Amino acid sequence: MVTNRTLKREKFLAWCAELPAGCLVAMEACSGAHHWCRQLRARGLDARMIAGQFVAPYRIQGKNGKNDANDAAAVCEAASRPHMNFVLPKTLTQQGMLCVHRLREALKQERSGCINRIRGLLAEFGIVLPQTPAVLRRHLSEIVEDASNDIASMARLVLQRAQEHWQELEAHIQWCDERVAAHRKDDEQVQRAAELKGVGALTASAVVATVGDFKQFKNGAQFGAWLGLTPKQNSSGGKNNLGNITKRGSNYLRTLLIQGAKAAVFVGKRNDDPISQWVQRLRERGGWQKAVVALANKNARILWAVMTGNKRYDAHHVSAPPVGAMPAAT
Template structure:
């Protein structure tokens, strides 16, 4: 293959796509060496000509982790940049978005000394997350199926309690009951809907079995499952999504990455805090919030320090704010035990070292 250029390339920005890869390469002083579109099958051969250790940056999207692993295996330094960090470096602004401008923005963002990059996930991590995505999709389909059955029954004056268990118990009898006004065709349709419901339950059970097996074999997930308000699904998702917890400097930074800290609009020395930012992974944050809700609602039944703190906090600020505070506390505790290799202790009392400005992780309120 023809050589790329006589000038050495030190950094490449890539805009990934299904068929065409737009590359933007610069030298050590930031001058553009080449900017071109490559067919998908020519991308890796082109990258093979780059000098060892050359930075190849991509925006996080579908397939980005796959390409990052392939490039790293070739001896290149692959970097993944979150999409919301790339936009400000597009010189043409929002209205100048195209593949070439996006590749140039990725290249520029990757060269910033304080830029934060997304760690590359392993194939095993992505496999576990695939089970989680499948489980969420099956849950949505199951809810839609149940609601569809309820709607069909309501058309014939048959209404049941909202709990799925009640409907499951009564549905077979309703289909077989000749005294109601269900026509034959409607009975057949409901039978097929019932079979679909059973099939979805089987898929969901399979996903739960795979997640439980992951928690048993993964040390990080096993440790996370010990925390109050974190069950197998949350523990597995956290271990697979985060991977290396030491990428965060503090537990507070990890909580901010999950979007569990207040947004700020502060100026002139006056601090103004708003609602939680809701940044980061929606799935992880939702799981942590749901688990924290369970911990808050049952805190009065336990006597450990965290539960006593929850009871007092709920009385002071209400259960909704207490739920978010508990989710943030769990995130910080999780960082402390996994990044520092400590054992989880529900009765631990954290002490802030003198002269240390770092936020106290673990069980600090």
């Protein structure tokens, strides 16, 4: 150890400027890490980020000894491992689009809360509607203006304000959808990703903005594992025990892929392409839940192949067996 000191934020870059060119600077991938990584790389330093789940095992004191000094020591230890996987820094364009997706998700949650709040207020006065936003939207104005019901005058004003807030949230979500549509129109990668069955414009935009360079993964299987779509292993003594999916990586991306795969599974019987027929056979054998996760994992692998190969998606493509593989049983 050469030095061990605490630096304030405004003095960090000035201190890093004194480091020799190419010096390795390791940090945990957290809020603001991509900004610092870009700043350090612009100054000729080899800045790298490590996912928090890969840093924690190197903390000698374990969970009970978590503090800034121990975390810094764990980051240094993790960065020195030859097998460590580092996080690529995101560009400004990537982070800009991810801001749109995060805002949209927050607005959706706020919209759900607003709708539930309106339902609760109506239920206080004995008015209960079917649990469908479209029905509530269609009848809310009539209920507020109907003087024959038992809603208090102050409650009517509250419901009007809540309705205006709901409409404002819908307008904000529509703005986010327009930004996603513009991203698809301007980005050729998003256009190619959106061609997959079960991958729409929203999922394609999120995948491209999150991953950036798909060549950071060796193959499609590694990309699927990075998304947490592969089963957990608890194997020992040559016996392989597989459980549920790991659910590692981005919850947002994994949710989008699974939701899109769910829609594709339920309409797949109308299509005659090999993937749709495969997922229908899998659905008959193991149920639709397993078929949905399997299709999400397959879509992740196809996304990697399409992006790294710089080609268009072909629904009727049949993969060639690898050289030296055993012939299929007849």
